[in-house]
Amino acid sequence: xxxxxxxxxxxxxxxxGFAAPAAQASNVVVDLxxxxxxxxxxxxxxxxxLFGAVRPTDETTGLLMTIxxxxxxxxxxxxxxxxxxxxxxxxxxxxxxxxxxxxFTTAGIDIAASSIMFQPELEPGVRLSERRLKELGPWQQAxxxxxxxxxLIVQDAQPLDWKAKTLFRAGLSLPxxxxxxxxxxxxxxxxxxxxxxxxxxxxxxRRAGLNANLFALASQSPAYxxxxxxxxxxxxxxxxxxxLRR
Amino acid sequence: MLELYxxxxxxxxxxxxxxxxxxxxxxxxxxxxxxxGFLLTPLLFxxxxxxxxxxxxxxxxxxxxxxxxxxxxxxxxxxDLRMGAVLTAGGFVGSGLGVMLLKLxxxxxxxxxxxxxxxxxxxxIVGLLMFIESLRAYAVFLGWxxxxxxxxxxxGWIHGLPFRIRFPVSGRxxxxxxxxxxxxGIGMLTALMxxxxGFVMVPAMIYLLGMPTLVVxxxxxxxxxxxxxxVTFLQAYANQAVDIMLSVLLIIGGVVGAQVGARVxxxxxxxxxxxxxxxxVLAVAIKIFFDLVLTPNSxxxxxxxx
Numbered sequence: 240x241x242x243x244x245x246x247x248x249x250x251x252x253x254x255x256g257f258a259a260p261a262a263q264a265s266n267v268v269v270d271l272x273x274x275x276x277x278x279x280x281x282x283x284x285x286x287x288x289l290f291g292a293v294r295p296t297d298e299t300t301g302l303l304m305t306i307x308x309x310x311x312x313x314x315x316x317x318x319x320x321x322x323x324x325x326x327x328x329x330x331x332x333x334x335x336x337x338x339x340x341x342x343f344t345t346a347g348i349d350i351a352a353s354s355i356m357f358q359p360e361l362e363p364g365v366r367l368s369e370r371r372l373k374e375l376g377p378w379q380q381a382x383x384x385x386x387x388x389x390x391l392i393v394q395d396a397q398p399l400d401w402k403a404k405t406l407f408r409a410g411l412s413l414p415x416x417x418x419x420x421x422x423x424x425x426x427x428x429x430x431x432x433x434x435x436x437x438x439x440x441x442x443x444x445r446r447a448g449l450n451a452n453l454f455a456l457a458s459q460s461p462a463y464x465x466x467x468x469x470x471x472x473x474x475x476x477x478x479x480x481x482x483l484r485r
Numbered sequence: 486m487l488e489l490y491x492x493x494x495x496x497x498x499x500x501x502x503x504x505x506x507x508x509x510x511x512x513x514x515x516x517x518x519x520x521x522g523f524l525l526t527p528l529l530f531x532x533x534x535x536x537x538x539x540x541x542x543x544x545x546x547x548x549x550x551x552x553x554x555x556x557x558x559x560x561x562x563x564x565d566l567r568m569g570a571v572l573t574a575g576g577f578v579g580s581g582l583g584v585m586l587l588k589l590x591x592x593x594x595x596x597x598x599x600x601x602x603x604x605x606x607x608x609x610i611v612g613l614l615m616f617i618e619s620l621r622a623y624a625v626f627l628g629w630x631x632x633x634x635x636x637x638x639x640x641g642w643i644h645g646l647p648f649r650i651r652f653p654v655s656g657r658x659x660x661x662x663x664x665x666x667x668x669x670g671i672g673m674l675t676a677l678m679x680x681x682x683g684f685v686m687v688p689a690m691i692y693l694l695g696m697p698t699l700v701v702x703x704x705x706x707x708x709x710x711x712x713x714x715x716v717t718f719l720q721a722y723a724n725q726a727v728d729i730m731l732s733v734l735l736i737i738g739g740v741v742g743a744q745v746g747a748r749v750x751x752x753x754x755x756x757x758x759x760x761x762x763x764x765x766v767l768a769v770a771i772k773i774f775f776d777l778v779l780t781p782n783s784x785x786x787x788x789x790x791x
Contacts, residue, residue, distance in 0.1 A: 278490060279490065280489065280490050280492070280730065281487070281488065281489065281490065282488070282490040282497060283487075283488025283489075283490070283497040284488075284497065311789045311790060312789075312790045313787060313788070313789055313790070314594070314787070314788040314789075314790060315785055315786070315787055316594055316785065316786045316787075316788070317784050317785055318781055318784045318785075318786070319784075323778060324598065324602075324777045324778060325598070325777060325778075325780070325781055326595060326598050327594045327595060327597075327598065327786070330594055338789060381785040381787075382787065384783070384785065385783065385785050385786060385787035386787060388783065388787075389787065415488060415490060415496055415497035416495060416496045416497075418789065446492075449492075450490055450492045453492035453493070453729060453730070454492045454493070454495075457492065457493050457721065457725060457727075457729075458725060461721055461722045461723075461725060462718075462722050464721050464722075464727075464729075465717065465718040465719070465720075465721030465722045465727065466718065467729065468545050468717050468718070468721055468727050468729055468732060469545075469548070469714050469717050469718055471545070471549070471729065471732060471733070471736075472545055472546075472548035472549040472552065472713075472714070472717065472732070472736070473548075473549075473552060475549045475733075475736045475740075476548070476549040476550070476551070476552025476553045476710075477552060477553070477556075479549065479550075479552075479553035479736070479739070479740040479743070480552070480553035480554075480556045480557075482740060483553060483740070483743060483744060483747075
């Protein structure tokens with residue numbers, strides 16, 4: 240844990256102590272060691288520390304933490320055989336799906352990504368036994384599988400470390416292909432059947448530096464960008480010819 | 486491990502791997518005198534670069550390599566500028582059409598399959614012809630067969646075409662439609678396959694246009710520069726399919742590789758080199774063919790849109 244992360248965790252615990260004078264009031268708070276991730280030209284994915292503290296009640300059985308990426312439209316295609324070759328024959332656009340999703344749970348809680356994504360929202364007060372889970376359609380399942388293959392979704396819940404039923408933490412590995420945008424981190428405190436309380440924080444992933452400039456140029460001024468690429472080839476072609484002659 | 490993030494492809498790559506690809510392509514161009522785009526694009530597929538970006542960025546790398554290659558030929562006077570200009574004019578039309586077709590294929594979601602089909606078709610035919618021809622040349626060298634006197638084929642319909650003009654450097658008096666059409670076809674290949682097209686252009690110049698061997702490579706490189714420049718610009722403009730960081734890495738590798746290739750090439754015989762090149766071309770065609778025919782690991786694929 241970095242120095243700053245330790246300091247922030249300390250503040251979290253102190254805040255929790257002051258905020259809850261009454262014995263029975265339950266609360267949970269979550270934070271990250273950084274709230275901003277810069278996608279620079281040397282970005283190759285990153286690791287973040289998610290941590291927090293909870294004041295458990297007698298009924299508290301565990302914690303559930305989710306990390307959701309910004310919504311995107313996902314084009315899922317299905318290959319089929321035509322004249323002996325595999326073509327993309329069918330496709331479906333899934334609108335506003337999480338571009339990234341991962342679940343962490345403490346021991347004994349068994350909730351996979353598929354019972355949260357495409358399902359009724361998890362909110363304080365929700366009874367888990369009353370949640371009517373929809374069976375996922377083939378395209379939704381295909382989205383989970385293909386996104387998992389790109390390391391953008393982890394379908395199985397990962398272990399959330401929970402010390403003395405108070406402090407919790409987990410390491411989050413983000414791959415280099417994460418979509419820039421606002422990521423929501425939520426922690427739910429659970430009893431055997433109910434969500435007592437939730438806490439949310441955000442993580443901002445944004446393009447930065449040269450990467451941001453090149454992306455903006457390529458997408459907003461493609462003509463200039465194209466000319467720059469041509470110019471690059473001309474200059475390096477002449478430079479290479481000089482080098483090779485030596 | 487050091488990673489480099491590609492701003493247009495929006496993924497990170499190991500820069501040394503990509504530079505390594507550039508080196509391989511550079512060696513091929515130093516060794517065989519071909520651009521090597523036909524090998525570069527499939528290599529980029531293999532590391533997960535989206536097909537359209539692999540094709541677009543390849544064209545940019547080939548442009549740089551062709552400029553450094555053509556300068557020596559220009560100095561020696563081995564470029565038929567008039568022929569090059571006509572081929573380029575055809576190439577502009579063909580590559581423009583190719584980029585539009587690619588845009589359509591992207592929209593239809595068939596871009597991967599289409600690019601791979603083009604590869605199997607063209608590399609298969611060219612590889613096979615090259616293999617047979619180079620084997621025959623080697624057999625002649627070993628004294629197994631007698632050299633066959635190659636006659637300039639008299640394609641009747643070709644001489645019937647109108648608008649004949651004189652190409653003094655090549656010593657030909659042929660219809661301008663011929664190089665225009667050839668340039669157009671190869672321009673399409675540049676746009677769709679990310680290749681310079683030298684492997685089709687060079688034999689076509691010799692057998693179809695009847696150009697002298699001396700000016701063929703220089704003239705081919707000359708027109709490749711302008712056609713790949715056009716493709717680079719259009720792919721960047723219309724398809725957001727050129728990644729400049731990827732280009733830089735490939736160009737760096739290419740410069741290193743060309744040095745190595747030129748040295749190794751001097752130590753090998755021409756017909757042996759051609760057999761080797763033919764085998765590489767065929768291997769790439771067969772590998773891509775199996776990609777198209779074998780049942781894929783996953784039937785589903787995903788594309789995220791902002």
